[in-house]
Amino acid sequence: MIVKMGIRECALKSNAFRALYTVYTHRDDTARRWKSEGRKVIGELGCDVPDELIMAGGMLPVRVYADPEKPLVETDKYLEYAFDPVVRAQFEKIVDGTYAELFDALAISNSTDVVIRIFLYLREMHRVEPHKAIPPVEFIDWLFTRNRLHQVRNEHTIALFRKAVEGWAGREITDEEIRAAAKVCNDDRQALREMEKLRSGSEVRISGSEALVIIGSAFFMEREEHARLVREVTRDASEWPVLTGPRVFVTGSDQESTELYDLIEQTGAVVVGEDHNWGDRFFDRDFPMEYTPVRGIVDTYMLREFSSKKAFVSQRVEAIGRWVSRTNAEAVVFYTNRYEEAASWDYPKQKESLEGRGIRTACFAKMQYPVSANEGLSEQIAAFTSAVREVS
Amino acid sequence: MAEERKAPATKSGVVKKLQATAAASAYQKQWFAGLLERVKNGEDFGYLNADVPMEILRAMDIPFVVNQWWAAICGAKRMTRKYFGLLRDAGYRDDLCSYCATAFAESLDPDDHNYDEAGKPMGPWGGLPDPTLAITRLTCDCQSKIFELFAMNHGASFYAMENTVPRKVPLNWFEMAPDHWEDLYDKDRLDTAVEELKELIRFLEMKTGKMFDINQLERVMNLINEQESWYKKIRDLIAECHPVPVTVVDTINAVMQAQWQRGTEWAVGHAKGLYEEIKALADKGEAAVPNEKYRLMWIGRGLWHDFAFYQRFEQKYGAVFMWSMYLAMGADAYIRNHVEDDPLRALAARYIGMEDFLHMPPWNNQWFLQQARQNDIDGVVYMIPENCMQAVEGSYFIIKTLEDAGIPVLSFHADPVDPRKWSAETMTGLVEEFIENRVMPVREAKEKEEK
Ligand code: SF4
Numbered sequence: 001m002i003v004k005m006g007i008r009e010c011a012l013k014s015n016a017f018r019a020l021y022t023v024y025t026h027r028d029d030t031a032r033r034w035k036s037e038g039r040k041v042i043g044e045l046g047c048d049v050p051d052e053l054i055m056a057g058g059m060l061p062v063r064v065y066a067d068p069e070k071p072l073v074e075t076d077k078y079l080e081y082a083f084d085p086v087v088r089a090q091f092e093k094i095v096d097g098t099y100a101e102l103f104d105a106l107a108i109s110n111s112t113d114v115v116i117r118i119f120l121y122l123r124e125m126h127r128v129e130p131h132k133a134i135p136p137v138e139f140i141d142w143l144f145t146r147n148r149l150h151q152v153r154n155e156h157t158i159a160l161f162r163k164a165v166e167g168w169a170g171r172e173i174t175d176e177e178i179r180a181a182a183k184v185c186n187d188d189r190q191a192l193r194e195m196e197k198l199r200s201g202s203e204v205r206i207s208g209s210e211a212l213v214i215i216g217s218a219f220f221m222e223r224e225e226h227a228r229l230v231r232e233v234t235r236d237a238s239e240w241p242v243l244t245g246p247r248v249f250v251t252g253s254d255q256e257s258t259e260l261y262d263l264i265e266q267t268g269a270v271v272v273g274e275d276h277n278w279g280d281r282f283f284d285r286d287f288p289m290e291y292t293p294v295r296g297i298v299d300t301y302m303l304r305e306f307s308s309k310k311a312f313v314s315q316r317v318e319a320i321g322r323w324v325s326r327t328n329a330e331a332v333v334f335y336t337n338r339y340e341e342a343a344s345w346d347y348p349k350q351k352e353s354l355e356g357r358g359i360r361t362a363c364f365a366k367m368q369y370p371v372s373a374n375e376g377l378s379e380q381i382a383a384f385t386s387a388v389r390e391v392s
Numbered sequence: 393m394a395e396e397r398k399a400p401a402t403k404s405g406v407v408k409k410l411q412a413t414a415a416a417s418a419y420q421k422q423w424f425a426g427l428l429e430r431v432k433n434g435e436d437f438g439y440l441n442a443d444v445p446m447e448i449l450r451a452m453d454i455p456f457v458v459n460q461w462w463a464a465i466c467g468a469k470r471m472t473r474k475y476f477g478l479l480r481d482a483g484y485r486d487d488l489c490s491y492c493a494t495a496f497a498e499s500l501d502p503d504d505h506n507y508d509e510a511g512k513p514m515g516p517w518g519g520l521p522d523p524t525l526a527i528t529r530l531t532c533d534c535q536s537k538i539f540e541l542f543a544m545n546h547g548a549s550f551y552a553m554e555n556t557v558p559r560k561v562p563l564n565w566f567e568m569a570p571d572h573w574e575d576l577y578d579k580d581r582l583d584t585a586v587e588e589l590k591e592l593i594r595f596l597e598m599k600t601g602k603m604f605d606i607n608q609l610e611r612v613m614n615l616i617n618e619q620e621s622w623y624k625k626i627r628d629l630i631a632e633c634h635p636v637p638v639t640v641v642d643t644i645n646a647v648m649q650a651q652w653q654r655g656t657e658w659a660v661g662h663a664k665g666l667y668e669e670i671k672a673l674a675d676k677g678e679a680a681v682p683n684e685k686y687r688l689m690w691i692g693r694g695l696w697h698d699f700a701f702y703q704r705f706e707q708k709y710g711a712v713f714m715w716s717m718y719l720a721m722g723a724d725a726y727i728r729n730h731v732e733d734d735p736l737r738a739l740a741a742r743y744i745g746m747e748d749f750l751h752m753p754p755w756n757n758q759w760f761l762q763q764a765r766q767n768d769i770d771g772v773v774y775m776i777p778e779n780c781m782q783a784v785e786g787s788y789f790i791i792k793t794l795e796d797a798g799i800p801v802l803s804f805h806a807d808p809v810d811p812r813k814w815s816a817e818t819m820t821g822l823v824e825e826f827i828e829n830r831v832m833p834v835r836e837a838k839e840k841e842e843k
Contacts, residue, residue: 078788081805082781112532114783116557123561124753124789143554145530149591150554153584192414207414309533312540312552339779345541348483365485 006209006262010240016232017210024200025064031102034060042170043099043135044219045118046109046252047143047307048275050297052287053162054107055181055223057169060213063219064099064106065256065327066090068370078121084307085369086256087114093124100133105168107161109140111277112309112342135361138164144302144310155297162294178293188223189283191230196280198234200272200327204243207269208250209258216256217277245271246388249329250274251320251350252308252336252364259371260335267385273327275319279328281305308343316346317353318325324359331360331388333381338366360388396591408643411539412666416649419658424517427455431521438598439495439546441539443531444553445618445743448592450655451609452602454525461519463494463653467696469516471498489780493538494634499545523548525599527592529685531555531747532782551595553588556581558748563758565749566724573728573741596633606735612655613731619654622663623647623722626670630714632768635684637673640716641702642680645720646696654726685710686831687768691760691790692775693783694718697814704820709827715767717750723751724759753786757793764799770838771831773823774803 011017023030038353040059044051054061066089066098075092083091093099094106108119119139134244140161143150166173168260195214197205206214214233218226245268254276255261261271285304287296324332332354334344344365351361362384368374394647431437438449438456449456466472476486482500484493498504504519513519525530526543528535529552536552543550548838560578563570567574593604626643629637645831646666655660688705690713695701725746764772772794777783791801802822806814 080776080784080787081780082778082784101811111555117781117784117786119557120752121786121789124786127754128789138561139557141557143556145552145554149584151553151589153556156580310530312550313537314540331608341485342537344488345534345537349541349762351483358572 003170006258006265007213008207008208008240008350011207011210011237013037014228014233014234014236017214020226020229020233021213023217023221024213025131027062027069028102030156030221030269031060031062035102040104041102041166042165043094043103043106044119045094045106046108046115046335047281047329048109048111048301049107049140049157050161050301051223052181052185052293052300053158053173054179055184056173057171058270059104059165060206060222062103064090065219066369069092070096078125081338083117084112084253084337086254086337086340087118089369091118092123094118095125095132097133097276100135100297103135104326105164106135106137107140108137109162110142111307114340117132136305142302143208144248144307146303149300151298154302155171155294158297175293179289182287182289182293182296184223184227186286186289188227188230190220191227191234192218195230195234195237196273196283198237198240200247200329201225202328203243204247204270204272205237205240207243207265208248208274210237210259211263211271212255212261212279215280215282215313219278224311225383234389245269246385246392247272247328247330247387248388249275249320249324250279250335251323251330251332252276252334253340253367254278257336257370258287262370263381264333264385267382269331269381269385269388272329275305275308277307277322280323281307313346313349317349320350321353321357324354324357329360331361331384333384334363334369336365336366337369360391394475396613400495405648410638410646410666410669410780412646412662412669413642414651415665416646416662419653419662420649421517423653425837426522426802428518430455436524437521438525438527439520439542439548440526441492441535442529443529443743443747444527445589445592445739447609447612447655447739447742448589448596448604450601451612452593452596452604452643453608454596454602456598458652459492459495459528460515463491464696466494466498466516474501479627483551486778489534489538494735495811496538496542496545498595499542518843522546525551525596527553529553529555532780535624535782545825551592555590555747556584556744558752561752561754563744563754564762565755566759566762569725569741571729573738575743577741578737581738581744582740586736586745589736589740609739610731610735613728613735615656615660615821616654617727617729617731619660619663620726622660622667622724624724624727625648626667627723628766629667629671630719632770633674635679635681636679636687636712636714637680638670638831639680639702639762640690640713640718641699641704644718651690651718651722680707680714681710681712683707683710684712684836686712686770688713688716688826688831689715689764689767689769689771689772690771690775691761692777695775695814698816701819705823705827708824711771711827711831713773715763720763721750724772733813751783751785751790754793756785757790761793761797761799762841764797766795769799770835771826772801773826774801776803776805778805798834800826800834802826802830 034041039366042054042059042061045064051061064084074095075088091172124139141157141390143153199211248269248271256280285300287300306315334347438454440456440458442458442460478500479497480486496619502513506514508514523546526539526548527537540550618832650659650662702713728742776787794801
């Protein structure tokens with residue numbers, strides 16, 4: 001196995017880690033196997049598609065991801081420049097036939113503005129260019145501001161989505177099936193939380209890049225198997241050498257690959273946590289098993305830790321404080337891609353509050369995609385790590 | 393998001409004839425002075441984003457200012473450069489959401505309510521008084537963050553209203569909106585929007601101690617229907633006239649200034665006066681461009697920093713920009729009849745659609761097509777917005793819809809707010825080329841066909 005990323009030898013010696021790593025780097029393999037077995041695969045765009053419902057329908061949920069190498073032939077035709085670069089690259093695969101082949105349908109959640117627009121565009125493409133190979137699309141119109149009215153509305157929204165999933169499954173989905181799927185998801189979240197202790201506890205034995213692989217592989221495989229492998233990795237990792245560099249927390253744009261973390265960790269720092277959707281936020285909140293299925297889903301997805309997009313500045317200031325405490329971070333890296341700028345409005349107040357607690361911060365805004373397209377970034381990160389190290 | 397700015401002086405003879413534009417400018421100064429007085433006397437004061445249903449505050453007689461209108465005033469007073477600097481100094485980006493963030497930037501200005509050595513106020517119109525209420529909608533990811541920051545700086549209570557996405561999208565929304573608005577939307581979306589309004593009302597009642605009276609809302613809604621009906625008459629009149637009596641340079645400001653005052657007797661009177669003025673010009677056979685040959689449609693926000701641009705093609709080509717969304721939205725998007733049945737529901741049926749009519753395919757592209765046909769348009773100049781996710785609107789589909797119908801489109805990318813990114817020379821060249829190579833041949837072919 002040739003590994004280019006910042007993954008250590010000790011990790012690669014673990015059979016379980018290698019299995020997760022294979023899934024992470026060959027993201028479509030499980031979906032292909034499911035298709036070849038005549039089973040259904042549902043794509044997810046936006047981080048708030050409830051896996052529980054799709055799994056309850058006997059289908060495999062798979063996260064849409066970008067291919068930074070793919071020329072954006074179709075995207076340039078349909079999307080304006082103001083779409084963030086990761087979503088542009090994801091869109092290419094949705095409309096160029098790649099995902100039409102792999103997905104039976106695509107579920108899009110109202111997780112950020114740009115994804116809402118993608119839904120509207122795909123719906124229009126279905127209307128005016130029906131010949132194009134685009135999977136059928138369903139939208140989940142979550143409301144994330146926290147009050148009673150929006151909770152009630154979300155219950156209605158999820159009931160509608162349940163119907164759509166039933167349509168894809170070709171049968172009714174029972175409450176018992178949803179509970180069973182929720183139990184599997186909760187178990188996986190619990191396994192990840194156990195893993196997290198070795199990543200952000202007093203002794204760090206799992207690096208940020210390794211953690212991204214362990215977490216992100218969940219988006220592309222059966223969840224029971226994922227939980228089993230995560231537990232095995234966690235057992236193995238308790239023997240891995242301790243990492244001692246400055247403890248860094250990453251906030252901002254989703255990191256679909258380990259590229260940014262590799263850069264940070266090559267400078268001797270260690271990424272102990274993040275609030276984006278390809279990391280810790282994924283397993284933040286359990287499905288409350290005592291709730292009815294629809295209410296349980298609403299609770300899990302509406303009330304987990306705030307996302308950078310759908311939250312007010314004050315909420316984000318409090319959230320970053322909680323994350324930093326949870327992970328014992330000494331420094332925070334703010335990293336946002338060009339055109340993915342909502343979090344830029346949070347940054348000055350977050351910085352002020354963090355620095356008030358003696359936490360160092362570095363801001364990388366308007367970044368090019370992929371990470372490697374940013375000249376001088378590794379030097380800037382190295383300088384930041386040195387500065388943090390000096391203080392600590 | 394609708395907005396308004398003062399047009400710089402133009403060479404159009406017609407613009408000087410429109411009393412309505414001058415009347416609106418004079419009125420807004422007088423109105424603002426009255427508002428300052430009320431705030432000074434301790435009344436609550438609301439600061440709203442343009443997509444907030446202001447009708448509720450109007451009905452409750454709570455004085456308010458609309459974010460986009462105020463940003464325009466700040467722009468006209470040339471505060472933008474200073475405000476960009478204040479944002480930068482406070483650690484914020486100065487290249488982001490500049491228009492929506494103007495008032496937040498102003499709230500960072502220690503001199504906003506001060507006077508210079510000559511005794512002149514340093515803030516625009518003496519500066520924005522401290523609002524006690526800051527209300528926005530979540531129609532983009534940034535708006536609520538900016539509004540909350542603004543509220544913090546002013547010590548105002550911050551309130552955010554949600555936004556939902558339509559599942560049902562009948563193509564002819566502009567035909568359904570006035571009388572069949574109940575069928576225009578998913579029922580559950582309308583239900584939720586009504587509940588949102590009730591929550592807003594309760595918030596305002598608790599904050600201000602004033603009671604919301606449904607009869608007052610009915611009155612406000614009826615006044616708005618009356619005002620917007622005048623815009624419909626104006627739009628229809630202009631569409632019928634060959635040549636047109638006025639251009640977008642004349643109509644945009646006259647309509648927008650009064651639009652912010654909607655729901656008042658003054659705004660109705662102003663809209664009626666505007667119609668009468670334009671009708672008189674039409675009756676006299678007056679032409680905005682006497683040699684009118686080509687009728688152009690402008691899609692996009694107004695070019696506030698270069699209004700004269702619209703007139704650069706009149707003499708040379710007889711090409712007249714005669715359509716912009718500002719008047720046409722008034723004509724098609726606001727009217728909701730049968731208010732008496734349920735004024736709150738009628739209001740919900742207005743405010744939840746406003747952004748979607750403009751920015752969501754297929755609603756926007758179908759409307760642009762219908763408007764191009766009604767106005768006998770020969771070519772469309774389409775400024776595709778950059779740097780604002782809310783205004784991203786399916787430009788591919790807009791262009792395709794119009795071109796497929798045989799209407800040529802010139803599209804280009806620009807930030808309508810930032811003059812630093814605008815080259816009048818390049819744009820003039822592009823439009824001239826467009827007129828010569830696309831508009832003229834299509835018009836000729838059409839004329840041949842008609843013969
Ligand atoms: S994204 Fe657009 S609408 Fe939203 S705050 Fe920024 S400029 Fe305003």
